[in-house]
Amino acid sequence: MSSPSKRREMDVMKLMMSDYVVDTPNDKLNEFSVEFHGPKESVYEGGVWKVRVELPDAYPYKSPSIGFVNKIFHPNVDELSGSVCLDVINQAWSPMFDLLNIFEVFLPQLLLYPNPSDPLNGDAASLMMKDKKQYEEKVKEYCERYAKNNGKSGAEEDESGEEDISDGQYTSSDDEIPGAKTEDESVIQALVTFMDNLVPGNISNTPNWGWNTSSDPCTSKWIGVICDKDNTTVKNIVLEKLTLSGILDIESVCKVNNLLVLSLNFNNITGNVGPEITNCKKLTHLYLSGNRFSGNIPDSITELPNVKRIVISNNEFSNALPDFSKTTSLLTFLAQNNQLTGPLPRFNYNQLQDFNVANNNFNGPVPDDTGHFDANSFAGNPQLCGNKLSVLCPVKKKKKSKFRDFVFYCGYVILGFIVVGLIALLVFKKMKKHEDVKSDSPKKTESDSGRSSGSRNSRPRSEFSVTSAESGGPSSSMVVLSSPVVNGLRFEDLLRAPAELIGRGKHGSLYKVRPDGGGPIVVKRIKDWKISRDEFKKRMMKIDGVKHPNVLPVVAYYSSKQEKLLVYEYQHNGSxxxxxxxxxxxxxxxxxxxxxxxxxxxxxxxxxxxxxxxxxxxxxxxxxxxxxxxxxxxxxxxxxxxxxxxxxxxxxxxxxxxxxxxxxxxxxxxxxxxxxxxxxxxxxxxxxxxxxxxxxxxxxxxxxxxxxxxxxxxxxxxxxxxxxxxxxxxxxxxxxxxxxxxxxxxxxxxxxxxxxxxxxxx
Missing domain, CATH: 1.10.510.10 (Transferase(Phosphotransferase) domain 1)
Incomplete structure (x- = not known):
């Protein structure tokens, strides 16, 4: 899922979990309606409007389109279509806003402070500027006529005719008997215990705070508690941005049997998430982002049968993640900016819509074999490797069966005897030939003898080994430029020195090398560069002739037909x-x-x-x-x-x-x-x-x-x-x-x- 799609879903869900009545006619969540009440102490007070909201594909980077379904008298709202002036929306909108801001900030401000200089309703703008008192009377008239019937449009009102709603036919949650309780006493006590561990601070002094055993979370409308439509059981607990501290008592909150959503984003809660989270059997959404949680993610979290979204980013969680491969319902897993370690476990990447574990301390290969998510989802884990990351994983040798190994070993032994026999035969013939030559030419120069002796020295071949024919040629020797770091460095020193692979790209490989008696250097190995030795030498000399303090110079180089080696000073602070x-x-x-x-x-x-x-x-x-x-x-x-x-x-x-x-x-x-x-x-x-x-x-x-x-x-x-x-x-x-x-x-x-x-x- 793209970033705008994820944001759209989260914002709509947040709106649905609020006190607003939201009607979503389709599953795409890009078009819905919301019941909006006129601001208190304004001429619109008492009016109830049905507001249509359409979200563009680029939301939140593009502002939503909003309009009133039932009529409203306002300079910046078209009377026929109900559309709100786009300029007014665009001037106020920012991607930092969410859908709640529309109904809690934008629309109240629009109704309280109309702008008659940029009207969609010319009559309303003209009347407001000429006679404000008459304008306000007109607003109230529209409210009384079109917005006093629970948001019905004028057409709907005309069709419905007069309705006789007796006391027995109509009740609402506001008509509940004070003190009546719909949740079990044990659930209410568990919720109170849960909040006692959170330390709500000054917000608990709010008159309608609730969270006590003398009231009911549904009928008393506790802050942060959302119940089902019948007001009989708690469904969602949303306590975001309330400066809550303390610890999460997951055992208590999971006693709410029908809990679907637990959201504690952006508070100051510490401690860990206990294994008792497995008791939240119906939980679908867990949001703990932006707190100070620490410790392990419990293995039991993977046993939640219905969980769809887990967001635990921006905390201090540590140690390894549990295996989520069997959590078949999971769609979102966001755990970036923590201190998690170890190898990444397997997830059902093909099913996941959102995934991010950036900025942790994971190591080893990325198990996303399908490449479903790009490198941004794994960035900031220097020890991770994978095809889409800057570090490629080393190629693993395939395991062979013991029988195949035995067959191969036998083959190697037989082949070894054959090779030894051939070598012995060649040596015998060479010695015989050497004796014949020696009898003809008894004198041999000391330099030839020295070179022949040197070529027989045996040493283990390193990453930089070349054929003896190449290494012996004068044009393929190591060229050392002026640098105290590699003063006296020879090609043989590179062959003997241990080399550590620190990077690989399509143009070559990079090694950290520590020659005998010297500090670390870096060797860049380039293969298959179709450039002659003379041309390469000229190129290196030209580059070496241009010095700048912010350009790292080559301190030595080697060239052969198959490869080029460039030597640099090692930089300890990285890249x-x-x-x-x-x-x-x-x-x-x-x-x-x-x-x-x-x-x-x-x-x-x-x-x-x-x-x-x-x-x-x-x-x-x-x-x-x-x-x-x-x-x-x-x-x-x-x-x-x-x-x-x-x-x-x-x-x-x-x-x-x-x-x-x-x-x-x-x-x-x-x-x-x-x-x-x-x-x-x-x-x-x-x-x-x-x-x-x-x-x-x-x-x-x-x-x-x-x-x-x-x-x-x-x-x-x-x-x-x-x-x-x-x-x-x-x-x-x-x-x-x-x-x-x-x-x-x-x-x-x-x-x-x-x-x-x-x-x-x-």
Missing amino acids: LFRLLHGSQNGQMFDWGSRLSLASSIATALAFMHQELQADLIPHGNLKSSNILLKNDMEPCISEYGLMPIDHPDPDQTNDRTTTTTFKIDVNRFGVVLLELLTGKPVQDNGSDLAKWVSSVVKEEWTVEVFDKPLIVEGASEERMVGLLQVALKCVNNSMPPSMAEVAAMISSLKEEEERSMTSSDP
């Missing part, structure tokens, strides 16, 4: 990708740091483009994982110019003009900027992220794209929007700016930020 999506290790990455990093990278790229323009050598593969952080947290670009350009547009691959050659770097830098601003990981060269940002900006909800920590810290929205505009210019494939222009624009934003910080200092 920008890890800082954004993995563990920050206590490092601050606020708006100022992000803007400064963007400026440094842009300046470095612009410098490299200028110096290497004549040689047509761009970076070619810029991304957040190739931007490393030095000891002082200054960024440095790694792997500059190591491969041919990876064009996202096939139409560009034959165009080798200077503009096109360097345009790919500008485009990729724009994606890095979007990653910095949104905090979202990049897939497929960033095209999906760029499309999403562009669509949100087009709908004029620009603030929605920014990373939440930036909004929380109060970063300058003006300068964030400025950097976003730079990013969108960069990802524009038709006419992107040059890196020099990009660097100048970002430098200007940085100067504005610094001036702002200086002026705000006391």
